[in-house]
Amino acid sequence: xxxxxxxxxxxxxxxxxxxxxxxxxxxxxxxxxxxxxxxxxxxxxxxxxxxxxxxxxxxxxxxxxxxxxxxxxxxxxxxxxxxxxxxxxxxxxxxxxxxxxxxxxxxxxxxxxxxxxxxxxxxxxxxxxxxxxxxxxxxxxxxxxxxxxxxxxxxxxxxxxxxxxxxxxxxxxxxxxxxxxxxxxxxxxxxxxxxxxxxxxxxxx
Amino acid sequence: xxxxxxxxxxxxxxxxxxxxxxxxxxxxxxxxxxxxxxxxxxxxxxxxxxxxxxxxxxxxxxxxxxxxxxxxxxxxxxxxxxxxxxxxxxxxxxxxxxxxxxxxxxxxxxxxxxxxxxxxxxxxxxxxxxxxxxxxxxxxxxxxxxxxxxxxxxxxxxxxxxxxxxxxxxxxxxxxxxxxxxxxxxxxxxxxxxxxxxxxxxxxx
Numbered sequence: 001x002x003x004x005x006x007x008x009x010x011x012x013x014x015x016x017x018x019x020x021x022x023x024x025x026x027x028x029x030x031x032x033x034x035x036x037x038x039x040x041x042x043x044x045x046x047x048x049x050x051x052x053x054x055x056x057x058x059x060x061x062x063x064x065x066x067x068x069x070x071x072x073x074x075x076x077x078x079x080x081x082x083x084x085x086x087x088x089x090x091x092x093x094x095x096x097x098x099x100x101x102x103x104x105x106x107x108x109x110x111x112x113x114x115x116x117x118x119x120x121x122x123x124x125x126x127x128x129x130x131x132x133x134x135x136x137x138x139x140x141x142x143x144x145x146x147x148x149x150x151x152x153x154x155x156x157x158x159x160x161x162x163x164x165x166x167x168x169x170x171x172x173x174x175x176x177x178x179x180x181x182x183x184x185x186x187x188x189x190x191x192x193x194x195x196x197x198x199x200x201x202x203x204x205x
Numbered sequence: 206x207x208x209x210x211x212x213x214x215x216x217x218x219x220x221x222x223x224x225x226x227x228x229x230x231x232x233x234x235x236x237x238x239x240x241x242x243x244x245x246x247x248x249x250x251x252x253x254x255x256x257x258x259x260x261x262x263x264x265x266x267x268x269x270x271x272x273x274x275x276x277x278x279x280x281x282x283x284x285x286x287x288x289x290x291x292x293x294x295x296x297x298x299x300x301x302x303x304x305x306x307x308x309x310x311x312x313x314x315x316x317x318x319x320x321x322x323x324x325x326x327x328x329x330x331x332x333x334x335x336x337x338x339x340x341x342x343x344x345x346x347x348x349x350x351x352x353x354x355x356x357x358x359x360x361x362x363x364x365x366x367x368x369x370x371x372x373x374x375x376x377x378x379x380x381x382x383x384x385x386x387x388x389x390x391x392x393x394x395x396x397x398x399x400x401x402x403x404x405x406x407x408x409x410x
Contacts, residue, residue: 094360096360097360100360112362112379112380114319114366114376115372115375115401115402115403115404116375116379116396116398116402116403117401117402133401134398134401135396135398135403137379138379155299155301155302155305155361155362155363156360156361156362157317157360157361157362157364157365158360159362160362160365161319167320170320170321171319174317174321174342174343175317191321191340193321193339193340196320196322196338196339197320197321197322198320198321198340199320
């Protein structure tokens with residue numbers, strides 16, 4: 001299956017700014033992308049990037065300056081075969097979790113993200129459209145149902161955690177083993193327990 | 206399989222205090238417990254409560270005033286059959302997610318919770334011990350490995366979300382269909398999108 005991975009090549013992971021410089025945030029975004037591409041390939045699929053600017057990767061790269069929603073819908077409406085869309089910041093994604101996404105029945109398959117987002121999708125019907133703005137999971141469910149499409153879901157922690165805020169990095173350190181986790185360790189990011197929950201700390205430079 | 210559900214009958218869900226009175230928090234805890242017991246029974250297992258005080262439920266209730274860790278370990282060390290431990294606040298748990306927990310191979314099976322906790326466990330070896338204090342997932346992994354026990358994990362969003370803070374309630378409203386979700390709706394708790402992430406709001410009384 002073709003799996004599109006939307007990637008922001010400009011100013012990624014802005015909510016990590018309290019801990020990292022813009023250049024470091026670009027490096028984190030690149031390492032997360034590497035982990036996602038590896039998971040997709042490990043599950044036997046062909047990733048293609050939809051990037052906001054030029055990116056060097058050994059897969060097809062479509063530079064598209066439109067919004068995330070518009071750029072993805074342009075691919076969905078042109079596709080007569082099943083298509084996947086997987087967010088670029090799922091640093092815990094594994095081949096097994098992508099397998100579960102691809103194997104789940106349904107005209108549309110949704111992997112919920114924490115906080116109401118949609119972290120991964122399989123669309124098997126060209127009528128389906130995305131809308132990633134705020135609370136997309138409910139919009140995607142309703143949008144599919146309004147078109148008479150069946151909706152499957154994937155119950156995956158690894159696909160639910162997108163790397164957005166500093167606390168999300170704790171999940172990488174706890175459960176990850178890819179390039180993004182290695183990057184964090186190399187840059188002295190470590191776990192800290194506050195009020196019984198793990199978060200991360202980084203020594204001041 | 207016997208599945209123990211530790212339940213705090215005294216002052217549960219203290220982090221929800223900004224939104225709910227102590228009596229309301231007890232009601233939420235009871236409704237979450239109902240959802241967890243239903244998921245366990247739906248998967249064909251027999252739940253037993255380990256409660257900090259008297260509770261009326263149609264399942265065995267063991268009142269045990271020791272700490273969570275001590276109370277659970279007392280059951281593990283006496284058990285020569287596989288034992289499950291499932292937290293009482295997993296309002297998104299379903300029979301299917303409990304099935305996946307019970308079917309996962311390993312001397313010890315861990316379902317990670319967000320923030321480094323351990324939300325559900327199956328122990329098939331009487332040597333395993335729990336330690337729920339701060340960052341328990343890593344302790345459980347290491348503890349099992351130090352005893353030469355194999356560790357399986359369950360990749361489940363539904364088992365990863367424990368209801369701890371107000372933002373966790375958004376996951377119930379988005380993905381739940383049990384008694385706890387119904388309780389929230391009946392008490393005017395609704396979704397609100399802040400900075401692209403769903404959280405909850407409740408009108409002032």
